[in-house]
Amino acid sequence: MRENFLHYIWKFKKFDILHLKTTQLEPIHLVSVGRHNHDSGPDFFNAQLKINNQLWAGNVEIHIKSSDWFVHNHEQDKAYDNVILHVVYEHDTEIFRKDNSQIPTLELKEYIDKELLINYNKLFSNKNKWINCEQDFAQVDSFVLNNWLERLYFERLERKSKNIEDLLKASKNNWEAVLFNLLAKNFGLKVNGDSFLSLAESIPFSVVRKVQSKQEQLEALFFGQAGLLADDVQNTYYKTLCIDYEFLKQKFQLSNKQVVPLQFFRLRPSNFPTIRLSQLASLYYEHQNLFSKIISITSKQDFYEVFNIVTSSFWETHYTFLKESKHTKKQLTKAFIDLLLINTIIPVKFSYAKQSGKDIQDEILELAKTIKSEKNAIIDAFNNLKPTSNSALDSQALLQLKTEYCNKNKCLQCAVGNALIIK
Structure with missing residues (x-):
């Protein structure tokens, strides 16, 4: 008890x-x-x-x-x-x-009621379970579960919006700068996310604005701040980047001392930071007012078109500055764009609407339902208990459920726990 x-x-x-x-x-x-x-x-x-x-x-x-x-x-x-x-x-x-x-x-x-006590004690009886209700999770009515997942999804968005609000204050209410920082972090994925975020934070967004009409200068800015232009590489592209970066560094008084070092180890070549930085530069070269575009569009297909981005030509035959590789167009995949939608675009749209006093929950729900479910150990474990995750809405909600309720034994605040206690 x-x-x-x-x-x-x-x-x-x-x-x-x-x-x-x-x-x-x-x-x-x-x-x-x-x-x-x-x-x-x-x-x-x-x-x-x-x-x-x-x-x-x-x-x-x-x-x-x-x-x-x-x-x-x-x-x-x-x-x-x-x-x-x-x-x-x-x-x-x-x-x-x-x-x-x-x-x-x-x-x-x-x-x-004695049955209420029995159900309660059963729920908390075994400390070695992955989640308290794993034996009975499959019994929960789908209507109850789906409604609960929608609530959890917006709980998770609310939590993410608080982080966005902090970034907004730091940038003096510059939504374009906030979007740039969050996109950079997610272009870095899990391995280089912190590095890419520190890189973005080291560059005032006004500088990105001033150079984004020239793709090579934008690449020079990103590669230079990332510390990738400090070697003796003998090719024209690299030397041009070095010259451009030194000019930009002096002109805008830039420093990269606080930028977290990048990692290449245990990454697939397509996720090398060189490739992701070139793609990020291409995105901002192609779209001068990216924030306005992502706020105005609502369908997944429209987002796929905006993020239909490839690297600059040098990276079509390279993964690093030194070694040439087979020619391939290195564009953002739909799976990668889905991650950007889940972790950056939807939270930004939600937070901006909240700040503007607009209700776009239905729009957010419809978009999230069209995006494929994420795949990770937590989602797989829930699906093994009961096939549950069919979209990004479900997978994000299940992550919220596991981290904020199951792990903290908040079964009494959970619709699943309540349904199992009061049968």
Whole structure:
């Protein structure tokens, strides 16, 4: 038995509320359970109830046992002087306020449905499970699960929007700069994400604006800030980049001392930072007002057209500056664009609409449903329990479920946990 379970029972009235009596056998009529307090002080504020037809208004404190009142020294704390009812699972002693007046006690043990307790104990019985409900996850009604996943998806977007708000403040409300930083991070993928973000943050977006009409200068800017132009390479393209970068570095007083070093190790050649930086440069060369475009379009196909980007010609025959390779057009794949949509474009669109006071939830839902589900260990594990993830909406929601609910044992705040407890 956990105290938060009793909070849940009380808050949602999951007990027989029609025949309540105090431990002194005084009838209780519950008018309002009060407001759940998650900070210090009594557990529920401003509850209303009648005891022996006398209306009381005040706070409610909840414990496993009555004696916990003294274990927590509440009898010495003025914050508990306004407690009008002590709700416990098991009554083992009378309790008193600081002025020695007795507080009425409700023992819940006899009012909670036995099946509810069995289901609760089953959910939290095995600590070695991947998630608490893994044995029963497949039984959850699809309607309940799908509605819960939609809520979780927007929870995850809300969390991402807070990070975007921080970037927005740092950039003095420059949405183009925020988009540039987030795109750079995601072009770097997991291995070089922090490096690409530090690179983007080392370049004022006004500088990107000034040079983006010249693709080679934009590449020089990115490669130079990334520390990739410090070697002795004997080819015309490399030497031109070095000359351009030295000019830009002096003109705009740039420094790359805070840029995190790039990694090539254990990357597929198509994900080498050289290729991704050239593609990022091509994106900003092709689209002078990228933020306006991504805000105005809504369909996945339109986004595929915007991000139909290839490297500059040098990289069609190279993966590094030194070694020539077979000629290939190195363009952004649809799978890569999907990742940009999931991790950058949709969160930015959501956050911008929120800042602008617009509701685009339906638009966001429709777009997310058209994008393929991500594939990773967490998504695979959920799908093994029950085929669940059919789109990016589902996969993002499942990641939110695992990290923010399952891992933190918040089953009582989860629609899946609730459905399994109250069968």
